[in-house]
Amino acid sequence: MKVMKRDGCLVNFEMSRIVKAVDKAFIAVEGASREQAALEIGVRAAHIAAGMDQVTVEEIQDIVVEHLQSSGYTEVAAAYQQYREIRDLERVRRGELYKISRDVIGVANLDLLRENANLNGDSFSGKMSRIGSEYAKWMASHFVLPAELMRAVKDGYVYVHDLDQYALGTTNCIFIPFNRLLERGFNTGNGSVRPPQSIMTAMALVAIIFQSQQNSQFGGVSGSKIDWDLAPYVGKSFRRHFRKGVAYLEEAAQRTSMAGILPDNELYIDNEQLKETYPRTYRYAYNETVNEVKQAAESLIHNLNTMSSRAGGQIPFTSLNYGMCTSTEGRLVSHALLDATMRGLGGGETPIFPQHIFQCKQGVNQREGDPNYDLFLKAVECSSRRLYPNFVNVDASFNLAYYSPDDPDTIIATMGCRTRTIADRFGRNRLSGKGNLSFNTINLVRLGIEHGILEGKRDLPDLTHFFKQLDHYMVIAVEGLIHRYELQADQPAKASDFMMREGVWEGGEVLSPEDKVRDLIKHGTLALGFIGLAECLKALTGQHHGEDETSHRLGVEIIRHMRQFCDEASERYNLNISLFATPAEGLSGKFTKLDRHTFGVIKGVTDREYYTNSFHVPVYHPMAAYRKIRSEAPFHELCNAGAISYVELDGNARQNTAAFREIVQFALQQNIGYFSVNHPVDRCPACNYEGIIGSACPGCGASEADENFQRLRRVTGYLTGNYTERFNSAKQAEVRDRVKHL
Amino acid sequence: MNVCGYLPESINEGAGLRAVLFVSGCRHACEGCFNAASWDFEAGEPFAEAMSMRILQDMLDNPLLDGLTLCGGDPFFSPEECSAFLYSFRKLCPGKNVWAYTGFTFEALMRQPKRRELALLCDVIVDGKFQMELRDVSLPFRGSSNQRLIDVAASVEHGDVVEWVLR
Structure with missing residues (x-):
């Protein structure tokens, strides 16, 4: 007869363990050992258990409690029961779920709270939401995600966005x-x-x-x-x-x-x-x-x-x-x-x-x-x-x-973050009434490190194996999208409520509440994203695409290869699978942490707290605006799920709109699909001055020590109030590092 | 002549996107000067041929640049060298314009032949000393309200100061 432990493994039944535990309860209640009585309980438990070929720890404990009670040892039964509960609680305390809630409630893990810059993680309702979300993530990663995808996520090759919504089958935008x-x-x-x-x-x-x-x-x-x-x-x-x-x-x-x-x-x-x-x-x-x-x-x-x-x-x-x-x-x-x-x-x-x-x-x-x-x-x-x-x-x-x-x-439009969803293989080649369903992101940097020259293992990048591994993980990431799509497609119309009932998603209005949404959501897109092309190229060749023309060509080749993969996958699965220049808010520091743990600090690759967004030239690389625009332009055409390029302006842009307009129009002429200019917008609450504020307000002279200057910055395309309060640590580091292109 | 800084692209020293050259040396000694380190005529490094080539090359390469701004210091303390550079600039970059900052008033520049020669090579001059008591951060491209943005060509034609307006 075998006993199944809590972790699922099977061990031989040992009566002595029961006897020992029961005796401890006797000592606790009566102050002295009662070996004889304990042995009796043990024997009776063993007798019952002998009739079963497998028994769980919980079942044995139930038997023990029952027999203690029926033998008149009610107090001892209570003590045994109490001991059991304490042990259960300790196990829970050691578990991940407990740690998640403790960190959220105690504001112990700032990055956990600030994972989403628009959520106030310090507030009661924000914490409630974070706990729910963290539990749903735990649930999805332990019980729902395909094993191969889970492995790839754990190893730092792939990231599943909005994991908390995975098991539910919620759609994106x-x-x-x-x-x-x-x-x-x-x-x-x-x-x-x-x-x-x-x-x-x-x-x-x-x-x-x-x-x-x-x-x-x-x-x-x-x-x-x-x-x-x-x-x-x-x-x-x-x-x-x-x-x-x-x-x-x-x-x-x-x-x-x-x-x-x-x-x-x-x-x-x-x-x-x-x-x-x-x-x-x-x-x-x-x-x-x-x-x-x-x-x-x-x-x-x-x-x-x-x-x-x-x-x-x-x-x-x-x-x-x-x-x-x-x-x-x-x-x-x-x-x-x-x-x-x-x-x-x-x-x-x-x-x-x-x-x-x-x-x-x-x-x-x-x-x-x-x-x-x-x-x-x-x-x-x-x-x-x-x-x-x-x-x-x-x-x-x-x-x-x-x-x-x-x-x-x-007319082309974007979701704030940059998502683009115009094309549809099922004929709805227009904007409204559909959107993106979900996206997974590939960590290009890890693949770059493994096959590049910077680790000193080779003099030339091993591009053959780089592309092979890239394909391997793209297959896993896309199969993950399909797996998730099946969950989403299997939802009844009533789950997305307003969206289907009112026909916000085109055609939803004709479905009955119990109808599955499959035939409608196929018009949406599944996106394969990527992060860190710059660090990937640096690791592969020693220089990123802002530094070297050959690296730039390699960068375009990599992204073109990924696009081709998406096009082929669209045919294979008969779904709209597209390539995405991932907006990397919650993600920007996660891969870096994992990679630094595996490979240590590699200069120009893992030595910052974040990886560079999608195909961008690193924010810390000094480069004229026109060159940055030209350098990033060719990637826009390849990223059919959406992309954005920025330049950073150093100065008070509102006093020089001529320059601003010229930069925007230059970007448009270079076939850039979506563009914006970042510049500092600080605000003094004392005198309402808006512009650039250093340590003192140029308007009224108030100092930073006395006034809480509002400093507005952009993250993943959306604005965020005071970035030092709402950004996670990786994003804050990225803002600090931004060099102005002007 | 020494120069103590070069910005290949800036939006702060004149309309549009501009390259900015900081010419060392200034004797105006305005109280509250944003760049007092540049008063020293020996600050920075000599304005060598390579530097001037680089600026002209940037002008030709960068389609976004509207022109060049001479800043300082005060370029009008080194009028001959600056004029020489602007002559080659004018020849090589016909579509680009020139702004210059000075602590002299425009009227004073017009009275002194060498400074007048340099002034006439510029499109817009931001003139006058910075005056702390007239400081106004809301004014574009200048620090105090006595300073003027002067349209050089129109002023010469009109025989009197004509202020530059954004078109």
Whole structure:
């Protein structure tokens, strides 16, 4: 007969162990050993156990307790039971789960709390959320992940993002079809909402839709063409103001002949005849409309920065793309969003959300004479003050291919972080109504170290084995995506609630709550990401792609190889598998720690606390802006799941928007898909000075010791309030190391 | 002539993206100067041929640069050397413009032949001493409100100071 221990291994049954334990209980209760009685219990337990071929420790203990009680030793039974519970507790204390909660509650592990820069890990609800999330990760990695993937994760080759959502089958992010939701109205689950009749209401509902959708998924929520989506409601507001104006302002004769008779399709802002016939009413209606759009935009931006949708004070990860709609109504929306962002929040501070993305296109907004050139200039001015908008390139060859002037849903847009999801092998080659499902990231650095020259094992990089190993881990990472996809596809529509019921994910509205979502989510993308191309090249050849032209060529070759792999995998699995320049917030220090543990400190590779984001030239490498842009440009075309390039500006960008604009347009010309400029935005709460603040405020002279200067920086594409409070240690180190390209 | 610094790209010393050369030596001795170490005419290193070649090469290579800014020190304490450099700059980089910073007033520069020659090689001059009591951090490209951004060509044509405006 065998006993199964708690760790699952089988040992021979030994009666003496039971006798010893029971005797300890006698000593505890009666103060003296009772060998005879203990032996009796042991024998009886052995007798029962003998009838079974396998017994667990728990079962034996139950037998012992039962017999102590039935023999009248109730106190001893209680003592035995108590001892057992103490031992159980000790085991739990030694376990990972306990440590996780202890670290979260006691704020012992700052990096654990700051894994997500937008979550307040010091707050009660933030801790609650972290504990749940850490447990779900533990659960997924011990019981759900495929063994090979788990091994690759443990060994530091692959990272599974948002592991806490893996077992649940939650999906990542989405472009929301605001036009459809607003047109039809929607139901949040607790109440139904009619279609809005004015821009004020429409913008209020945009915030509610963002909030509701955020709870159906874990990643970003984005409007891919918000100027087009909201333009009709500006028109509705104008009509309302106009009718009101006629009623109050026009003469009696006109009032009776015209009021209420004017059909809707004649009441629009650009109707010149209307302007001539009713100059007073027109002026009134126009001014009221402009004013309403302005107030609506302001309250939208306040809403998106103040309403938490999740624990830990996390507000939805919202993004708004705009800039291409040339109608008067659409332009009013874009102007108002930019103006509101420049004005800032209540205290004039920079809004953290939403992420703004300006869609740039020749002939629309890039040159003097283009209908929306004024908006582009305003976007540049806004970005020079607020770090937003970023600039997405509709003209980039790989984006233009999908663009159809008749369909604004084909204008390229991004999720705030950089995710790009336009292509679909099942025909939905447009933005809204779908998104990314999940992504796994490959640690290029580890592979580089293992096959490079820097460890002194060889004079030339072993590229044959490098690519072989890269393929090996790409297979594991992609099979992991497929495994996760199966979990996601197997979910009933009711699990993602708002997203499916209201058709935020296109087609979800026709599913019954119990229907599986498989046929719909296949339109989404699975992304294979990578981190640390720079350190990988350094380890392979001794120089990264910012230092050496040959290394740069090798870098392009590696990324092209990865893209090819994704294209082939898409065919093999008949799914949208794409290559992603991973935004590496929580990840940036994790691989480095593991690799340093294995390989020690290697100069230029593992000697910093983080690895360089995706294909970026390292932030610590001094390089002219134009050269950085040229160096990173070729990678954009290869990363079809999204990428971003930055340059760092040293100086007060708001006083030199000419330079800012030239840099942005140069990047667009180089076929960069998505671009932004980083520059310091510090703010003095004493005098509201905004710009660069050293140890003292240039505005009022207040010193850092007396005033808590707000220092805004960007992480993974989103802004974060005070980076020294919310960034994890690796990210803080990266910010310290950033050299300015100008 | 010595130089004590070179920035291949900057947004802080004039409109657009600019290369900035810091010329050593200044006798204005303004209180609160941002760069007092550069007053010494011996600061930095001699402005050698290699350095001047490098700047011209950067101008030709970097499509983002709008031009060059002479900063200091005060380049107008070394007018002959600076003029010589700007003559080759003008010849080789026809599309780029030149800004210069000086503690002299524009009117004073116009009265002194060598300084006038250098001034006429510039597009925009930021003139006047830095005055602590007129310090204003909100002004672009200058430290105190007495300092002016002067459009050189327009001023010469007009016979009086014309301030430069962003177009």
